[in-house]
Amino acid sequence: MLKLSKLTDYATVILSHMAKDYLGMYASQEVSERTGIAQPTVSKILKILVKAKILTSVRGAKGGYLLASAPENITVAMVINALEGPIALTECSLSHKNCDHVRDCDIQGNWGVINQKILTMLESVTLADMLEPIKPANEIRISASSFFR
Amino acid sequence: MLKLSKLTDYATVILSHMAKDYLGMYASQEVSERTGIAQPTVSKILKILVKAKILTSVRGAKGGYLLASAPENITVAMVINALEGPIALTECSLSHKNCDHVRDCDIQGNWGVINQKILTMLESVTLADMLEPIKPANEIRISASSFFR
DNA sequence: ATTAAATAGTACTAAACTAGTCCACAATAA
DNA sequence: TTATTGTGGACTAGTTTAGTACTATTTAAT
Numbered sequence: 001m002l003k004l005s006k007l008t009d010y011a012t013v014i015l016s017h018m019a020k021d022y023l024g025m026y027a028s029q030e031v032s033e034r035t036g037i038a039q040p041t042v043s044k045i046l047k048i049l050v051k052a053k054i055l056t057s058v059r060g061a062k063g064g065y066l067l068a069s070a071p072e073n074i075t076v077a078m079v080i081n082a083l084e085g086p087i088a089l090t091e092c093s094l095s096h097k098n099c100d101h102v103r104d105c106d107i108q109g110n111w112g113v114i115n116q117k118i119l120t121m122l123e124s125v126t127l128a129d130m131l132e133p134i135k136p137a138n139e140i141r142i143s144a145s146s147f148f149r
Numbered sequence: 150m151l152k153l154s155k156l157t158d159y160a161t162v163i164l165s166h167m168a169k170d171y172l173g174m175y176a177s178q179e180v181s182e183r184t185g186i187a188q189p190t191v192s193k194i195l196k197i198l199v200k201a202k203i204l205t206s207v208r209g210a211k212g213g214y215l216l217a218s219a220p221e222n223i224t225v226a227m228v229i230n231a232l233e234g235p236i237a238l239t240e241c242s243l244s245h246k247n248c249d250h251v252r253d254c255d256i257q258g259n260w261g262v263i264n265q266k267i268l269t270m271l272e273s274v275t276l277a278d279m280l281e282p283i284k285p286a287n288e289i290r291i292s293a294s295s296f297f298r
Numbered sequence: 299a300t301t302a303a304a305t306a307g308t309a310c311t312a313a314a315c316t317a318g319t320c321c322a323c324a325a326t327a328a
Numbered sequence: 329t330t331a332t333t334g335t336g337g338a339c340t341a342g343t344t345t346a347g348t349a350c351t352a353t354t355t356a357a358t
Contacts, residue, residue: 001234002238006345007346041347044348059304061354063354089151091152110274114274178332178333190318209325210327212326304356306352309349312348314346317341323334323337326334
């Protein structure tokens with residue numbers, strides 16, 4: 001299905017909530033209430049985002065989380081990378097070492113090219129972009145995608 | 150990790166093998182030997198590809214599998230779709246119905262746009278492209294991807 | 299100092315998914 | 329008729345994911 005994990009999906013929801021007032025501080029409790037995502041899950045995601053330096057945290061009472069940089073500087077690729085690790089469609093895109101048993105594989109390089117294109121695309125979309133209402137033109141292109149039922 | 154399943158990876162290896170002589174017929178046994186992928190696994194993948202109309206099959210002795218169309222007309226998107234189902238990064242890209250518990254989700258539409266871009270890209274790469282040696286220019290761009298360690 | 303509020307880190311469980319295998323059945327060439 | 333090859337479905341072991349729980353640490357407020 002080539003899909004993102006639920007946690008990554010949640011992370012973008014959480015971050016776009018926080019990006020609305022990106023200088024403000026948010027407690028995990030509040031984020032949970034505002035997004036409808038269970039508190040322990042929100043907490044887990046926030047911790048991961050701190051470790052990835054996408055958020056910074058303040059401990060103690062009145063503590064919370066805030067964006068480590070402006071929404072324009074946080075890319076979708078960064079978020080995916082934080083929650084799922086490196087973006088690599090195939091093992092080969094990451095390292096060319098482990099192809100023991102597949103003998104006539106002429107195609108790893110090309111997977112690498114495809115992978116790189118996706119990466120570039122995901123790096124070009126920022127949190128700020130995610131907040132903007134979608135363009136009508138794009139909306140039309142979406143519904144035109146009938147190939148994948 | 151945003152990765153394809155192993156089976157999808159195998160499928161592209163198998164198909165690119167078959168694409169070298171795309172009018173020829175290939176028994177699963179032979180494909181297994183030539184690719185180094187275990188026979189039952191090859192067999193499973195070939196069956197799936199037939200169901201997706203990417204291959205056609207001939208039963209009985211001297212039977213086998215052949216490409217249902219020229220390598221130029223078989224896209225990477227078709228192969229992924231066959232093995233993993235619809236390409237949809239988030240649930241929302243597929244259907245906007247199930248977002249019950251996430252209240253302030255302003256971003257599904259934008260996921261749809263991203264998804265569509267990836268889809269368009271994957272639809273533009275054919276089996277024929279996968280067989281061609283990669284361009285040196287692309288090779289350089291791959292190794293330049295240091296962001297995702 | 300004490301308490302309450304908040305994050306940090308880690309471990310755990312249940313459910314879902316994936317890879318891989320196997321077997322009984324159907325079709326066809328020789 | 330027999331050997332060869334695909335068809336369809338079921339099954340298992342292993343891995344991954346989502347979600348939860350618990351303890352420790354930090355800090356503001358009193």
